[in-house]
Amino acid sequence: MDNKVKSTINDVAREAGVSKRTVSRVINGSPSVGQATRERIDAVIKELNFQPDKQARGLASKKSYLLGLIYDNPDALYIDQVQRGCLTVCTNLGYELVVHPCHWQEDDFVEDCLNFISRSNVDGVLILPPVSESKKLASALRANNHPYVRIASADLDDHANIVISNEREAMQDIAEHLVSLGHKDIAMISGPSPFCSSRERLEGFTDSLKKLNIDLPAHRVIEGQNSYESGLEIAKNIFSGTDLPTAIFANNDEMAAGVIRVASDLGIKIPEQVSLAGFDDNIFASRIIPSLTTLRRPVQEISVVATKKLIQAINPQNKAVEQTTVIKPYLITRESTAKCIKED
Structure with a gap:
């Protein structure tokens, strides 16, 4: 033919x-x-x-073969990786992806999401953090019989409706790495406290250090906003004192990059004077100087699994999809962490 x-x-x-x-x-x-x-x-x-x-x-x-992606996240690199994972599945299974940014802290955000689903006629929606942490949205989707899958850092839903990035457990890896290098005086730049992921990482890090007989005192925990700018401001605050920690963990790579910039401006050497680690393994983590030790969140893999779960929810008769629920981030060691040389 x-x-x-x-x-x-x-x-x-x-x-x-x-x-x-x-x-x-x-x-x-x-x-x-x-x-x-x-x-x-x-x-x-x-x-x-x-x-x-x-x-x-x-x-x-009686289907549109459209999937919705609902998010409120300023990290363009994260959103790009999510979409790449989703589209891998959509292309193979004949679906298209429709994206919908929202403002999850607005009073009418649930109504906005429901209007998007109705207006776009999507068969189901994928929901990214922090929007995925909303119980109110999940309840509204169930009440309206809209198939959905949440990507989150904690077990917030039935396993058919969620894929979990196990960030609490992953924090054990970074704690053990820093302690194995001899670090005892460790600081943390945490994420915004309303975010479930911030709490999971903070509690996971604190608990893991405690098991290793290391305290994370309150004055060594400073809340950031997961932005490069907040990393800059917090680093200026940390480095302005005379009692520097020997290691810093930043809740994400964006803030870690801000720490590296301030350290460079002030002549503080990383990792010789202060070791530094981040979270996410964004594309720039391996390209900045020094390259960043970080916990890699396998965003594309998580998105692939979540998309397959959603298609399963839309087509219950199709059993040829993955049922994975929990995926753990893993440690990538690079130049920004080294043995502690500060004496007790």
Whole structure:
């Protein structure tokens, strides 16, 4: 067949030697088609470069094949990684992604999200932190029978509706790393206290240090806003004193980058005088000088799993999706941490 002519579902059925209905079932992820038949149809679809008509497909199944992504996060790098993960799944399974930024602390944000779902006619929504921490939004989605999956740092929902980045447990890795280097006087630049992720990281870090017989006193914990600018201001405050900590953990890489900038301006050497670690492993973490020791949050992997879970919620008959619930960030050691040289 001349592939320059747009192939139809009838062409696929004829070439695969099956009915049009069988091809339709494969396209829509029905489990009622045998594996061998499914593979033969998939091969023909690829060979003919067949693209299902989304409008006709949606009319037949009463679905739009649109997924919504709801977020309120100023970190463009994080949002980019989330979308890359989501689109990997959407492309393979025939869905499109519609994004909706919101302001989760506004009084009408739940109504705004519900209006977005209605207006866009999405089949379900993925919800990113900190929006995903809202019990009110989750309750409204359930009440309106809108499929959803939350990405969060704690177990806030039924496992079918959540993918957890286990940040509390991950903090043990960074605590053990710093203590293994001989650090005892450690400071933390925490994230905004209303965020669940900030509390999980702070409590996880404090508890992990305590198990290692290291205290994290209140004066060594300063709350930041997860922004580069707040990292700058807090670093100026820390470095203005005479009693410097030997190590600093910043709640995210943005604030850690602010610490590196201030240290450079003041002639304070990292890691020779102060070790520094962050969280996220953003793209610049390996490119700044010194390169940053950090906890890598596998954002794309989390997004892939969450998108598959959402499609499972939309299509309960399709069992060919992952059921992973918890994914743990992991330690990446680089140049910004070193052995403590300060004597007791």
